[in-house]
Amino acid sequence: MSFRASIITLYPEMFPGPLGYSLAGKALEKQTWTYDTVNPRDFGSGKHRQVDDTPAGGGAGMVMRADVLASAIDHVSGPDDQRKRLLMSPRGQPLDQKMVRELAQEPGAIIVCGRFEGVDERVIEARNLVEVSVGDYILSGGEPAAICLLDAVIRLLPGVMGNVESGENESFESGLLEHPHYTRPSIWEGLLIPDVLTSGDHGAVARWRREEAERLTRKMRPELMATPDKKK
Numbered sequence: 001m002s003f004r005a006s007i008i009t010l011y012p013e014m015f016p017g018p019l020g021y022s023l024a025g026k027a028l029e030k031q032t033w034t035y036d037t038v039n040p041r042d043f044g045s046g047k048h049r050q051v052d053d054t055p056a057g058g059g060a061g062m063v064m065r066a067d068v069l070a071s072a073i074d075h076v077s078g079p080d081d082q083r084k085r086l087l088m089s090p091r092g093q094p095l096d097q098k099m100v101r102e103l104a105q106e107p108g109a110i111i112v113c114g115r116f117e118g119v120d121e122r123v124i125e126a127r128n129l130v131e132v133s134v135g136d137y138i139l140s141g142g143e144p145a146a147i148c149l150l151d152a153v154i155r156l157l158p159g160v161m162g163n164v165e166s167g168e169n170e171s172f173e174s175g176l177l178e179h180p181h182y183t184r185p186s187i188w189e190g191l192l193i194p195d196v197l198t199s200g201d202h203g204a205v206a207r208w209r210r211e212e213a214e215r216l217t218r219k220m221r222p223e224l225m226a227t228p229d230k231k232k
């Protein structure tokens, strides 16, 4: 069964974009995941197919209309659709690996990409949109956020990562950042690979990696140490 993403966007040509390359691109070819886009413009109001309007109460910028967005959502998703409806939004729940893992178990997702000042509040409740943020900064639109989210989900779909183990060691999967990596040449600009990694002692290598993961996490992201197992 393939993961189906329906993306509601004023810029459908941004997709698949980066998701057409590498792991995600190959998975798209194999139809491990599929996507469709819906342009709210097609449901816009009046001769000019207007999708936005001035904010109630005044102020700068424009707001995406609830009626137009709802029509676009209803076009891809009927009452039987089991997929979650996500709204990319800076005030949403911060995207993390736990959420990514959960989404990868789903049949797909409907992803609404905001533009302008955002969307009319009423559509969020009326269409049950779950707000998801990709970080504490403001993008000009939801599309790059949707691409981040989908990239993270797609690599966890069955068969996408060649080496399953490489996914399990990854940063955050264990609640820690990953240990450092080295490869040939063994001396580069006078810098050596740590001896233990070339010792052939697998137990010592595993211990070193665990210690380095903890050291790096404490140094770079101390707050992650407080909740060592994010899988729970």
Ligand code: SAH
Pocket: 087, 088, 089, 090, 091, 112, 113, 114, 115, 116, 117, 118, 119, 132, 133, 134, 135, 136, 137, 138, 139, 140, 141, 142, 143, 145
């Ligand atoms: N006026 C809003 C920002 C709107 S940015 C505010 O101050 O909160 C326009 C659109 O970009 C948003 O509707 C959302 O879909 C997307 N977006 C911006 N930053 C984002 C983030 N950090 N995570 C997810 N989506 C984001």
